[in-house]
Amino acid sequence: xIQMTQSPSTLSASVGDRVTITCRASQTIGSWLAWYQQxxxxxxxxxIYKASSLKSGVPLRxxxxxxxxxxxxxxxxxxxxxxxxxxCQRYNGDSETFGQGTxxxxx
Amino acid sequence: xxxxxxxxxxxxxxxxxxxxxxxxxxxxxxxxxxxxVRQAPGKGLEWVSVIYSGGRTYYxxxxxxxxxxxxDSSNNTLYLQMNSLRAEDTAVYYCATSPNDGNWGQGTLxxxxx
Numbered sequence: 001x002i003q004m005t006q007s008p009s010t011l012s013a014s015v016g017d018r019v020t021i022t023c024r025a026s027q028t029i030g031s032w033l034a035w036y037q038q039x040x041x042x043x044x045x046x047x048i049y050k051a052s053s054l055k056s057g058v059p060l061r062x063x064x065x066x067x068x069x070x071x072x073x074x075x076x077x078x079x080x081x082x083x084x085x086x087x088c089q090r091y092n093g094d095s096e097t098f099g100q101g102t103x104x105x106x107x
Numbered sequence: 108x109x110x111x112x113x114x115x116x117x118x119x120x121x122x123x124x125x126x127x128x129x130x131x132x133x134x135x136x137x138x139x140x141x142x143x144v145r146q147a148p149g150k151g152l153e154w155v156s157v158i159y160s161g162g163r164t165y166y167x168x169x170x171x172x173x174x175x176x177x178x179d180s181s182n183n184t185l186y187l188q189m190n191s192l193r194a195e196d197t198a199v200y201y202c203a204t205s206p207n208d209g210n211w212g213q214g215t216l217x218x219x220x221x
Contacts, residue, residue: 001168034206036152043201044144044152046209055209087152091206094165096142101151 002027006088006099012107017078021102023071023088032092035064035073039084047086048073078104109133109210111202116215123192123219129185129202129212137180140205143187145198146214155200156187170196192219
């Protein structure tokens with residue numbers, strides 16, 4: 001099975017910072033990667049699909065890039081609402097593994 | 108408007124069985140990729156199973172042979188049959204469409220405990 005390794009597991013940052021989260025696949029997955037945001041007690045929300053496509057309604061400060069085995073989620077200028085957990089997921093295959101998650105905390 | 112509503116969770120003894128349902132509205136389940144994802148208390152997201160529009164199904168190794176995903180066109184509902192339940196299956200279970208569409212239900216809690 002393809003493994004997804006996400007880093008860092010915790011990230012401390014301030015409002016206005018630019019932050020990047022990385023996700024690495026153990027084998028090439030093309031562009032079949034999604035990024036999610038999750039807040040406590042809520043279902044995850046898709047931010048990015050197909051590695052770099054922004055889901056309708058998601059703020060433009062979120063962006064995704066990469067293909068093959070290396071992917072990144074970037075938040076250009078952190079807002080108070082962005083402090084949450086983030087997950088990558090490989091999909092459209094025979095195992096649709098999530099990364100371990102990144103908890104974005106206020107510094 | 109697309110809506111997904113999961114039901115069927117609850118408290119079950121180890122070794123027991125449970126069937127989760129995910130009632131969909133606003134789109135046709137049988138024409139779409141649908142998956143189940145779970146989240147144990149305080150843990151990350153874990154993919155459980157997927158069914159593609161053509162009927163192919165796949166399972167995580169942790170549930171293979173114990174869980175079965177299916178769908179019913181007549182009531183536009185996705186199911187997850189869970190057998191031989193273990194304490195480590197305790198989690199909130201979500202149904203979801205493809206990330207390309209990005210629709211999730213609110214989740215249903217399954218607690219496996221004696």
